Amino acid sequence: MSRRKDLKNTLLRHLLLCGQATRPELVAMTKIRAATVFEAIDELKAAGIIGEPERRGKKTGRRAPVLCCMPDCCHTIGMELHLSGCTGVITDTAGKVIHCVEHPAGERSSLLEVKREIFEVLQYLRDMADENWHLIRGIGFADPGLVDIERCISIKAVNIPPWRMVETGKMLESASGLPAGVWPEAMVKTRMEYLQRLPDAPESIFNLVTDDGIGGGFIKKGELFVGSSGRAMEIGHIVVRPNGARCQCGNCGCLESVASPAGLAEKIAESRAAGVDLGGLPENFSMETFVEFASGNRGGRIIADELCRDLAYALSVTVMLLNPEMIVISGKFASLGNFLTDALRRELELRCFPEAVRELKIEISSLNSSDTARSAAMMMRDRILLGD
Numbered sequence: 396m397s398r399r400k401d402l403k404n405t406l407l408r409h410l411l412l413c414g415q416a417t418r419p420e421l422v423a424m425t426k427i428r429a430a431t432v433f434e435a436i437d438e439l440k441a442a443g444i445i446g447e448p449e450r451r452g453k454k455t456g457r458r459a460p461v462l463c464c465m466p467d468c469c470h471t472i473g474m475e476l477h478l479s480g481c482t483g484v485i486t487d488t489a490g491k492v493i494h495c496v497e498h499p500a501g502e503r504s505s506l507l508e509v510k511r512e513i514f515e516v517l518q519y520l521r522d523m524a525d526e527n528w529h530l531i532r533g534i535g536f537a538d539p540g541l542v543d544i545e546r547c548i549s550i551k552a553v554n555i556p557p558w559r560m561v562e563t564g565k566m567l568e569s570a571s572g573l574p575a576g577v578w579p580e581a582m583v584k585t586r587m588e589y590l591q592r593l594p595d596a597p598e599s600i601f602n603l604v605t606d607d608g609i610g611g612g613f614i615k616k617g618e619l620f621v622g623s624s625g626r627a628m629e630i631g632h633i634v635v636r637p638n639g640a641r642c643q644c645g646n647c648g649c650l651e652s653v654a655s656p657a658g659l660a661e662k663i664a665e666s667r668a669a670g671v672d673l674g675g676l677p678e679n680f681s682m683e684t685f686v687e688f689a690s691g692n693r694g695g696r697i698i699a700d701e702l703c704r705d706l707a708y709a710l711s712v713t714v715m716l717l718n719p720e721m722i723v724i725s726g727k728f729a730s731l732g733n734f735l736t737d738a739l740r741r742e743l744e745l746r747c748f749p750e751a752v753r754e755l756k757i758e759i760s761s762l763n764s765s766d767t768a769r770s771a772a773m774m775m776r777d778r779i780l781l782g783d
Contacts, residue, residue, distance in 0.1 A: 402427065402435045404781050410445060410464050411777065412593060412617070414489060417459035436462065444468050444780065464488040469780055470530040472520055472573070473772025475537040475580065476513065478554050478607045483516040484765055485524055485531065486772040490590075494523040495765050506557040510566065517570055534567050534575040535775030537583040537767050539608070544621060547577040553643035553651075554607045576775045580604070580767060581628065582619055585612025587762060587770035588723045597720035597756065601713055603630065603706070605728035609651040613717055631655070633709045654705040656727045659685070662698050682730035690734075703735060707742030714747045714755065725760030732759055 422429045439445045449460035466487040475482045485494040496519040502508050540552030547564025567575035585602040599615040609631030613620045631651035639648030671694040689695035736757045743752050777783040
């Protein structure tokens with residue numbers, strides 16, 4: 396890649412992340428002479444990628460006009476396949492959601508039925524875009540399981556059994572005529588956790604995703620860590636109880652098998668079978684209901700403390716290896732709120748070096764139901780515009 400191309404990518408990446416900047420700010424950011432930066436800016440403007448709405452000529456007065464990405468330069472689709480359905484969005488260049496659809500899960504007894512859900516969401520989005528469909532340049536897909544990122548293949552989603560060894564990228568490209576990218580859901584969520592905290596995002600974030608499966612993602616200085624074969628951050632398959640329940644991956648005692656929402660339900664069923672008094676807890680309980688119940692029931696409190704210890708055991712490995720500045724808890728356990736963050740901090744302080752935990756921030760995610768799909772769309776946007 397040429398130096399000019401590198402410079403244009405640096406400028407464009409900054410504008411995509413921050414939304415806007417002035418020419419003097421970009422010169423200060425790159426530490427490159429102004430004339431060279433201005434030439435790169437003018438090339439991006441000529442290509443229709445960025446604009447400078449307030450600029451009317453060479454002289455702009457005492458206030459520097461603002462540069463920003465052209466909103467219609469790169470619309471992208473983002474999709475998330477999850478246990479309860481499939482979510483799809485269309486975003487503009489800035490990542491603003493233009494259209495959104497949430498499709499509930501159907502029977503899913505076969506791969507064909509899962510694909511049908513995805514195709515229906517894609518058709519809904521096509522209908523919503525209508526005459527602006529030509530503005531859409533790609534599709535980003537957040538996958539619920541293991542992914543071959545380079546080849547865009549969905550390898551295995553343990554909680555959606557038919558979804559395995561699917562050439563998802565080719566499938567989406569064939570259905571839409573658009574290029575597609577496929578990434579693990581946890582990685583996509585982590586990217587959005589980082590973006591939501593800009594411009595004051597921490598240098599490094601580890602995201603613990605606690606949905607029906609347990610996953611993780613790590614981002615440092617804006618760069619996602621994927622590992623040499625794309626299998627990094629599989630925290631859900633750290634063995635926390637060697638003699639524990641068999642996980643759907645085949646191992647015994649994985650974090651996902653003992654501390655997922657399904658694992659929590661199993662702990663409760665086992666406790667009831669052993670005669671523990673959990674009579675005030677309804678069969679179909681929510682996380683909020685469980686926390687309220689556990690605060691006043693000894694048996695519920697023991698189960699909750701055990702859950703937090705299992706999560707902290709796996710997170711302690713992450714803290715000692717990666718030393719993140721922040722841990723974010725997203726997914727179903729996020730509703731445990733301060734109960735969970737306080738318990739995790741207590742356990743991590745017991746298990747890790749004081750220096751690794753003293754300044755560590757532990758937060759609950761505030762992502763909404765469409766943010767993962769939105770993040771997938773933005774990751775595809777970056778691949779198209781930046782070659783990421």
